[in-house]
Each structure stands twice: as C-alpha cells, then as structure tokens.
Amino acid sequence: MKRKYSWLLVISFISFVLLMGCANDASSDKVENEKEVSNQAEASPSTSDSNEETEEKVEEVENSGDMKVTLLGTGSPVLSMDRLGNSTLVEVGEEKLLFDVGRGAALRLDQIDISPGMIDKLFITHLHHDHTVGFADLLITAAVPDPRGNREGDLQVWGPKGTENMVNSTIKAFEVDIKIRKKVEGASGLGATVQEIEEGVVYENNGVEVIAFNVDHGPMKPSLGYRINYKGRSVVISGDTTYSENLIKHAKGTDLLVQEVVVVKGPEEEYKSEAHKNIEAYHTTPEQAGELFKEIDPKLAVFTHIATFLPEHEATIVNRTKAIYDGEVILGEDLTSIEVGEEVTISE
Ligand SMILES: [Zn+2]
Numbered sequence: 520m521k522r523k524y525s526w527l528l529v530i531s532f533i534s535f536v537l538l539m540g541c542a543n544d545a546s547s548d549k550v551e552n553e554k555e556v557s558n559q560a561e562a563s564p565s566t567s568d569s570n571e572e573t574e575e576k577v578e579e580v581e582n583s584g585d586m587k588v589t590l591l592g593t594g595s596p597v598l599s600m601d602r603l604g605n606s607t608l609v610e611v612g613e614e615k616l617l618f619d620v621g622r623g624a625a626l627r628l629d630q631i632d633i634s635p636g637m638i639d640k641l642f643i644t645h646l647h648h649d650h651t652v653g654f655a656d657l658l659i660t661a662a663v664p665d666p667r668g669n670r671e672g673d674l675q676v677w678g679p680k681g682t683e684n685m686v687n688s689t690i691k692a693f694e695v696d697i698k699i700r701k702k703v704e705g706a707s708g709l710g711a712t713v714q715e716i717e718e719g720v721v722y723e724n725n726g727v728e729v730i731a732f733n734v735d736h737g738p739m740k741p742s743l744g745y746r747i748n749y750k751g752r753s754v755v756i757s758g759d760t761t762y763s764e765n766l767i768k769h770a771k772g773t774d775l776l777v778q779e780v781v782v783v784k785g786p787e788e789e790y791k792s793e794a795h796k797n798i799e800a801y802h803t804t805p806e807q808a809g810e811l812f813k814e815i816d817p818k819l820a821v822f823t824h825i826a827t828f829l830p831e832h833e834a835t836i837v838n839r840t841k842a843i844y845d846g847e848v849i850l851g852e853d854l855t856s857i858e859v860g861e862e863v864t865i866s867e
Contacts (some may be wrong), residue, residue: 737801809843
C-alpha cells in the first residue's frame with residue numbers, strides 16, 4: 520500500500536510541475552500579448568494625436584487659398600431650360616459670395632444643397648434683368664423654414680448706382696407677403712442692406728478681398744466686373760462687357776476668368792437685325808474674347824452668359840476663340856464647378 524501511495528505522490532508531483540509549467544507558459548504568453556498590444560499602441564497614434572493630424576489637415580486646406588467657383592446659371596435673357604439666368608457662386612473658406620442672381624438662381628443653389636437662407640452676401644454687376652430677376656426669390660425663399668439654414672440678419676447687397684432702388688422697390692412690391700411672413704411665421708432675413716459701390720475694394724473679410732471695377736457694357740452704365748483675391752489666388756468675373764482695357768488691367772494674370780460671351784451671327788454671316796448688331800456692340804464676341812485672353816493670360820477662362828440666337832452657334836464659340844488664343848478655355852455649363860488651388864481644376 521505504501522508503495523502505491525508513493526507512486527500516487529510522484530504522479531501528483533509530476534502533474535503539479537506540468538500544470539505550473541503550462542500556467543507559466545500561459546502567463547508568459549499573456550505578457551507577450553500585452554507587449555504586442557502595447558507596441559501596437561505605440562506604433563499607432565493615440566486619439567489625441569489623430570485629432571491633431573486632422574486639425575493640421577483642416578488647417579492645410581484652409582491655408583491653401585483654395586476657392587471653389589460654381590456657375591449656377593450660364594444663360595442670358597434668351598429663354599433656356601439648360602442655361603438659367605446669370606449667377607456665379609464663389610466659396611472661400613466659410614464665405615459664400617454670390618455674384619448676380621438671374622433666373623432660377625435659388626433653384627440652382629438648391630441643386631448643390633445650399634438653401635437661399637445660407638446666402639447673405641450678394642454682389643450685382645449691373646441692373647439688366649437677366650442678372651437680377653432672381654432677387655425676390657433669393658430674398659423671400661430664405662424665410663421658408665429649411666433644415667439647411669435660414670438667414671438671421673439682412674441680405675447684404677453690393678452693386679452699382681441704382682441697386683438701392685431695385686432692392687427697395689422689390690421689397691416694396693412684396694411688402695404684403697413679407698409682412699405676413701414676419702407676423703405669422705416669425706420669419707427673419709427678409710430685409711436687405713445695400714451698398715452702392717464704385718471702382719475699388721468693396722469687401723474685406725476672413726482674408727477675402729473683393730474689388731469692383733468698371734467695364735464697358737455700352738448704354739448700361741455703370742457696369743461692374745469683380746476680382747476676388749484670397750491668399751495669393753484670384754478669380755475674376757467679367758460682368759457684361761465688350762472688349763475692355765479696364766477688364767484687362769484688373770484681370771491680368773488671374774487664376775480663373777469667368778467671361779461673358781455673345782454670338783449673334785457667324786463670322787461670315789450678315790446681321791439679321793439692327794437689334795442683333797446693337798446687342799453685339801456691348802458684349803464680347805468669341806474673337807474679342809480671344810484678344811482679351813491673350814492680354815489677361817488666365818490659367819483658365821470659362822465662358823458664361825452664353826447668349827446665342829441660333830442653336831448651331833453655341834458649338835462654334837470655343838473654336839472661334841481658340842483660333843486666336845491657345846490657352847485653356849472652356850464653355851461653362853450650369854453647375855460647372857471649378858477649384859482654384861495650386862492647379863485650376865474643373866469638376867462637372
Ligand atoms: Zn447686361
């Protein structure tokens with residue numbers, strides 16, 4: 520019996536030693552695993568590191584001086600479902616600057632997920648209706664409750680002499696509606712503050728500078744173009760004009776030139792009416808645009824205000840310009856979007 524117990528003791532001892540061995544292995548495995556986790560933790564950045572990186576990236580984008588230009592409407596007074604009235608949105612950092620507000624501008628803003636109430640700065644080039652007829656829509660639709668945003672204060676408007684009358688008369692024309700919306704719905708953003716401007720710096724905020732300059736739009740005086748500067752980059756909006764030395768002076772070397780164009784006839788064709796001849800006289804033909812671009816030398820020129828009186832003329836515009844000018848030039852479409860950064864890139 521004693522011998523039997525001795526064997527049992529020996530077996531128990533061996534089992535104990537083996538179990539301890541396993542336990543040690545397991546615990547050393549655990550230590551190894553913990554080391555690995557800790558090494559992994561060291562290798563990958565902590566949450567605060569990753570936040571810092573994201574902040575750096577955001578800062579990088581903000582400091583890059585990038586601007587985004589969206590052609591909301593590339594049309595003219597000529598009725599078109601494809602080319603709505605003239606309007607261009609320039610987004611710079613937090614700033615959303617709207618230049619002109621032609622037919623359907625509020626609809627095009629909605630298409631790029633911007634409510635009219637998210638716009639509080641409007642710059643008018645001149646008082647032809649194809650640049651202003653969307654004003655009442657931009658002003659009043661901003662008061663319709665919209666989860667994306669409603670304007671709190673006044674719509675700020677800059678424009679040439681006569682703008683105050685256009686704005687105040689529109690508000691007067693809609694006074695019944697505006698009064699009811701304010702009283703019944705507690706609507707805000709239905710007022711407008713107007714600054715009638717002349718050539719010079721008209722707006723400075725968050726590093727953005729807007730310069731107005733005179734252009735030559737025949738009998739429509741005054742008519743303005745705008746240059747938007749931001750951290751060494753620039754965008755120029757020609758406004759409505761024929762060939763203009765002052766446009767060349769203010770647009771020289773810009774990154775992006777948004778240029779008006781009108782075609783009333785082909786180069787070899789006769790004028791169909793006196794009206795066509797007069798219209799051409801205070802707008803830019805494709806050939807005049809080529810001459811302008813040669814002097815201005817923009818990184819990219821994009822046509823807007825594409826007024827053609829025969830449908831077949833539209834496809835000829837860029838080629839007519841390129842016969843004179845060999846730089847980058849494109850025909851804008853409604854909602855063409857252009858990033859102005861290190862490069863000037865087009866995204867449809
Ligand atoms: Zn005009």
